[in-house]
Amino acid sequence: MATSSEVGATIATVGGEGPREACGLFGVWAPGEDVARLTFFGLFSLQHRGQESAGMAVSDGERILVYRELGLVSQVFEERTLATLQGDLCIGHTRYSTTGSTTWDNAQPSFKNNGGRGLALGHNGNLVNTAELAAEAGRRGPATTDSDLVATLLARHLDQGLEEAALRVLPTLSGAFSFVMMDERTVFGARDPHGIRPLAIGRLPSGWCLASETCALDVIGASYVREVEPGELVALDDRGIRSLRFAPSPRAALCLFEFVYLSRADSRLYGRSVHDTRREMGRRLAREAPADADLVIPIPDTGFSAAQGFAEESGIPYGEGLIKNRYIGRTFIEPTPALRQRGVKLKLNPLPDAIAGKRLVVVDDSIVRGTTTRQIVQLLRDAGATEVNLRIVSPPIRWPCFYGIDMSTRQELIAAGGPIDEVRRFVGADSLAYLSLDALVSSTWAPKDAFCRACFDGEYPVDVGHTEPSKFVLERL
Ligand code: SF4
Structure with a gap:
């Protein structure tokens, strides 16, 4: 069941000469822990990556509950809201919009179900084959994000389980993506074959977690394990951590701006502060x-x-x-x-x-x-x-x-x-x-070829065609 309440506020962005942020992702599988609260603190330390909306999806092993809203993490999640989000696994998202307007429908995690199974997904990045994917997905819901489109495509294969669905759908995506995903029992993390957006794995005494930046691992007391590799899908559940490869990685191309501006100073990337x-x-x-x-x-x-x-x-x-x-x-x-x-x-x-x-x-x-x-x-x-x-x-x-x-x-x-x-x-x-x-x-x-540097030198690691990107691509289709 997806739950929500909707607000009609207009969101404005103030100043900020630097490039605007992407999004913040967090995921945790830790039975016996207050996973919603861990996610809250994780998102709180990723607030700088997106301040338009915040949300989380939690599962008790039987059903997924989603709560998301426009606003800052501290505005969206009051104590009484957190108290209702009980379970063993959880994913969370803070949004800065790069595809689709700032509306409640576009807040994440996206939620879909099919045949009694559910999935929730949070995305950091931007796809460059959104129009093709939209044509393939056909009729869509009110959301106009590339992220919701991916959730729609995944839901089509949910009868085979989310892991199998991800292994089928992720290779068809082109562009930049780090995902946190979950079904009722398992949390997944994935990075595009170039690893343009970051995603790190952390260890808790009772489980595992994922975060866009290591500062979110520090704040919940998780120890850093490693980064999710480009082209890798990781699964976190009662079988431990499993690593699957959905695509080969031609070369890593982490966004160089993560070092310049996007990441918090107390995070680590490529092992470097x-x-x-x-x-x-x-x-x-x-x-x-x-x-x-x-x-x-x-x-x-x-x-x-x-x-x-x-x-x-x-x-x-x-x-x-x-x-x-x-x-x-x-x-x-x-x-x-x-x-x-x-x-x-x-x-x-x-x-x-x-x-x-x-x-x-x-x-x-x-x-x-x-x-x-x-x-x-x-x-x-x-x-x-x-x-x-x-x-x-x-x-x-x-x-x-x-x-x-x-x-x-x-x-x-x-x-x-x-x-x-x-x-x-x-x-x-x-x-x-x-x-x-x-x-x-x-x-x-790190070596020069470990980075995307396209905004500085025009060399795009993933072919982007000839058109400039449009944030409203799905609203114009
Ligand atoms: S380095 Fe690449 S991903 Fe990062 S802002 Fe520039 S073009 Fe975008």
């Missing part, structure tokens, strides 16, 4: 693009580690110059036009005492559209900064992302065509420099 990697990026940036300045400040939060590295390498003091309102999140009920005009001020407040009269190095992770960066530069000047030298710990973004990060057309990318100095003029900085792609990759200690 994200914080340490970002610090190294900052050090290398200080060597590649030094600045004569009085103070290095980060754009919170993702700029923190890199700004520390820049300060260490350059010898320029590090300090905070902008304070983030952590509780506004990325999404909130749409404000009045007057409030919206305040834009970035809703989220960042400068510290004039720290900034006034100073030549600043301002470290940020990336520039996508440039509009927020421009507001931040103005904010710093208004607070008395005498110079704003922008240092970006990734190369210019010149190509759209087809794999689940919301920067989908070249037109919206400020660095897509023109010279860097045009970007500098647009954002109003005194100087602007980007980290080179080679230095960015070297900071991770």
